[in-house]
Amino acid sequence: MKTALQKDRTAANPERTGPLEFVAPDVNIYETKDGYLLEAEMPGVNKDGLEITLEGHEVTISGRRPDEVAVGKPLFRERHGAHYRRVFELDPAIDTARISARMNQGILFLTLPKSEEVKPRRITVGD
Amino acid sequence: MNLIKWQRPALTSWPSFGRLSDLRDEIDRLFEPPLTGLARPSHLLSGWTPALDVYEEKDHFTVKAELPGMKKEDIEVSFHDGGLNISGERKSETKHDDTEVYRAERFFGRFHRTVTLPTSIAADKIKASYKDGVLTVTLPKTEDARPKHIDVSVN
Numbered sequence: 001m002k003t004a005l006q007k008d009r010t011a012a013n014p015e016r017t018g019p020l021e022f023v024a025p026d027v028n029i030y031e032t033k034d035g036y037l038l039e040a041e042m043p044g045v046n047k048d049g050l051e052i053t054l055e056g057h058e059v060t061i062s063g064r065r066p067d068e069v070a071v072g073k074p075l076f077r078e079r080h081g082a083h084y085r086r087v088f089e090l091d092p093a094i095d096t097a098r099i100s101a102r103m104n105q106g107i108l109f110l111t112l113p114k115s116e117e118v119k120p121r122r123i124t125v126g127d
Numbered sequence: 128m129n130l131i132k133w134q135r136p137a138l139t140s141w142p143s144f145g146r147l148s149d150l151r152d153e154i155d156r157l158f159e160p161p162l163t164g165l166a167r168p169s170h171l172l173s174g175w176t177p178a179l180d181v182y183e184e185k186d187h188f189t190v191k192a193e194l195p196g197m198k199k200e201d202i203e204v205s206f207h208d209g210g211l212n213i214s215g216e217r218k219s220e221t222k223h224d225d226t227e228v229y230r231a232e233r234f235f236g237r238f239h240r241t242v243t244l245p246t247s248i249a250a251d252k253i254k255a256s257y258k259d260g261v262l263t264v265t266l267p268k269t270e271d272a273r274p275k276h277i278d279v280s281v282n
Binding site for chain 2: 026027028029030031032033036037039041042043044045046071072073074075076077078079080104105106107109
């Protein structure tokens with residue numbers, strides 16, 4: 001499965017004053033005989049901020065952080081406030097109709113099953 | 128300001144080579160305002176150093192750390208000698224039997240960070256919560272450390 005990075009630092013959102021920033025989330029991708037599992041790190045994003053779109057054989061995952069309530073004067077900052085976005089090109093063997101996703105403590109788990117036709121199958125020999 | 132004692136966590140997994148492609152991000156960050164960018168240590172050689180913010184309010188500090196994919200019981204928060212310690216271990220949720228790894232950018236293993244707070248803290252009133260992969264620790268200042276307003280009387 002090929003991966004592609006996509007960043008868009010200029011896309012303007014009418015509701016915000018500054019430009020909307022996106023970073024690519026770190027991912028792990030595993031392949032099993034049934035399909036692929038993709039884990040993407042998007043801390044601060046909950047289910048409502050998550051958007052997964054499928055276009056042909058390209059899947060885009062994007063996660064928007066809710067606006068944080070100000071909690072005082074920043075003394076030290078390492079966290080970036082950017083949203084997450086990344087595009088993946090899918091193996092044509094993936095059955096796009098059965099892709100499922102779940103979110104747990106800032107990690108997106110995307111299950112991408114292979115279609116039945118391409119799975120290895122044992123054929124019984126008749127008499 | 129002596130705020131952060133940074134400790135290099137033990138390197139318990141392969142450094143992720145995928146991060147090299149993020150070099151551009153690192154360079155971009157150098158040109159961002161100093162508070163948001165420069166303080167972030169590079170991931171390239173250091174294993175996992177969860178990103179962390181410290182905010183000050185009149186009567187308390189808030190520390191936020193990004194710890195996606197942890198179990199609540201694997202996060203340890205302690206306060207000792209004016210310093211807040213956040214440590215723990217992240218374990219993979221995915222079983223690795225029969226799987227082939229295509230991409231491994233996430234870090235699994237132990238991490239440890241310490242923040243020294245600039246004023247005294249009511250240690251028994253510290254609260255921590257974990258939501259959407261972000262740990263939030265609230266540290267109330269002691270009564271003496273809060274700013275006092277003094278009225279000037281005119282004779």
